Amino acid sequence: MNGKTYTLLGPGPRAYESAVPGRLGGHRGSRVYGRLDCPAALRAIAKGGYAEHRVFFADEATAVATGYRPCGSCLPEEHRAWKGAQR
Template sequence: MEKHTDLSDPVLRSKIKNRKLYFGGNQKLKIYGLLTCSSGKRMKRENRVFFISEKEALENNYRPCGHCMKEKYKLWRNEQHGK
């Protein structure tokens, strides 16, 4: 997991372009999603983190975004509520 505040803009763009980062997350809310998600693009820089994989996000106890990852969010929600 990498914090947005620890990355300069050129380094961040390079990592995304070279597919070293695949998902973004909100550190405060513990939500992860696609880098293209409109919800993720609106969050504050100091709350944004990046993950190389979905596995890494899940290992850090983040949940899928309800906007850009609807199916995975529904599965996660059902698991949380024992359905």
């Protein structure tokens, strides 16, 4: 390992340090999570302001347990399932 640590969001929600980077990113304000290469998130980051509200998750189960919903852009199947469960 390179000794670098990453701050991830876990259940609670509580931040914790990890030697492994998060696999998913989220937005604290909208409570949406998605892939790190999500086109919608990357556009928002490029416009500025988004990064200060960004959080990271180790996995999808943790993001869901923390109260985040899947992104409709980069996780369309997961988003459809989430939306169907809301009805």
